[in-house]
Amino acid sequence: MSEYQYYEFQALDRPLSHEEQQELRALSTRARITATSFTNTYNWGDLSGDPRRMVERYFDAHLYVTNWGTHRLMLRLPKQTLNLPTAQPYCLDHRIDAWTTRTHLLLDLTSDDEDGEWAEGADDSLAALIGVRDELATGDLRPLYLAWLSALTAWELEDDAEEEHQAALEPPVPPGLAELTAPQQALTDFLRVDADLLTVAAQASPSAPKQPPRPTKKDLAPLIAALPEKEKDALLLRLALGPATRLRTDLLHRLHGTATPTTVPGRRSAAQLLDAAHSLRTERRQRAEHERATAHAKQLTALAHEAKSTWQQIEAHIATKKTRAYDQAVTLLTELRDAYGHTGHDTDFHQRLTRLREDHQRRPGLIHRLDRHNLR
Structure with missing residues (x-):
């Protein structure tokens, strides 16, 4: 399989200037560059620029996918919407x-799984994930x-980390982890978050708080009237220069105040979470194995009750003297052997099998197949 790397960058809060697009063109002659995006696929070579620096300077979101198992998502948010602490x-x-520039906070989220399944084509991945940026900006910390959790799963696999697992406490727990939004579910899949964890x-x-009702004209009018004249002028200027994608969100933040993230203190250690997930996984597997064993036992009991018709099918297959029919007869005999054994009638099966072998001893193709499957 050839190498595959997919790079996508998106500018959301403001379009790229012509000069900035030219600067990006110097990094790649093949990339598709617009006023709001940079995308390229590499089957050999690599991007000459540093994605972290590119996001710091130009973009608000970056997605990177490879066929050796790397999934990476980077987000840039204004400092006033999410702070570093x-x-x-x-x-x-x-x-x-996470780190900051003069104006922004940046997040770099990575998942690596060399053994994971991979399918080429990540063109729609960022579109499904980008919603978590607005969620973080409005105080929803579930994406973080x-x-x-994704990083903890990878950390679990590292050697000699048990003592660190015991000492490390989980971060603050946001509400609503049992009821994820569509972008959060997409992030869960992208970062390969373990379902049991x-x-x-x-x-x-705790349960996610209900979304407040959409503000009405009556709610907003007095708040807008109270804004300082200078601030109103700045907002109108942004609108006139457009497109200003985040203008509405920024204005609502200004009117209502930046949302304070709601969380409960993290009290469990990483080891406790990992052990509990392991126990849950083991219990689920045991239940599944028990259900499979129960279903198989029912199938064997039913087959034992229909043994007479099954022996007739076996004889009919053998009578055709065809190779494929011999294989079908052997498959039925193997299933009958298990059914007789399940019901405690092994002796009856072997007596009937002995007669069958004697009746067809001059058919070497059949006898060879019976011997190969230990039907003696």
Whole structure:
């Protein structure tokens, strides 16, 4: 399989200037560059620019997917919507990172799985994920906690980390982990969050608060009237220069105040979460195995009750003297052997099998197949 790397960058809060697009063109002659995006697929070579620096300077979101198992999502948010002290508790190892520039906070979320399944084509992935950026900007920290769970799963696989697991506490737990939004579910899939670990984590997560009703004209009019004249002029100027994608969100933040993230303190250690997820996974597998065994036992009992007609089918297959029919006869005999054994009639089966072998001893193709499947 050839190498595959997919890079996508999106500018959401403001379009790229012509000069900025030219600067990006210097990084790649093949990339598709517009006023709001940079996309390219590499089957050999690599992007010459540093994605972190590109997001710091030009873009608000970046997605990176490879066929060796790397999934990476980077987001840039204005500092006033999410601050570094809030994000830092969710950083873990090199897989979840947060830092700031003069104006923005940046998040770098990575999942690596060399053994995971992969299908080429990531063109629609960022569109499904981008909603978590607005969620973070409005105080919903579930995306950060989901990223932490993803990093914790990878950390679990590292050697000699048990003592660190015991010492490390989970970050603040946001509400609503048991009822994720569509973008959050897409993030869960993209970062390969373990389902059992998420189930365990959600046990300490309160229900998500109900969304406040959409503000009406009557609600907003007095708030807008109270804004300073200078601030109104700045907002109108942004609108006139457009497109200003976040203008509505920023204005509502200004009118109502930035939402304070609602969380409960993290009290469980990483080891407790991982152990609880392992127990849940083991219990589920045991239930599944029990259900499969019960279903198989019912099938064997039913087959034993229909043994007479099954022996007739076997004889009919053998009578055709065809290779494929011999294989079908052997399959039925194997199933009958298990059915007789399940009902405690092994002796009856072997007596009948002995007669069958004697009756057809001059058919070497059949006898060879019986011997190969230990039907003696």
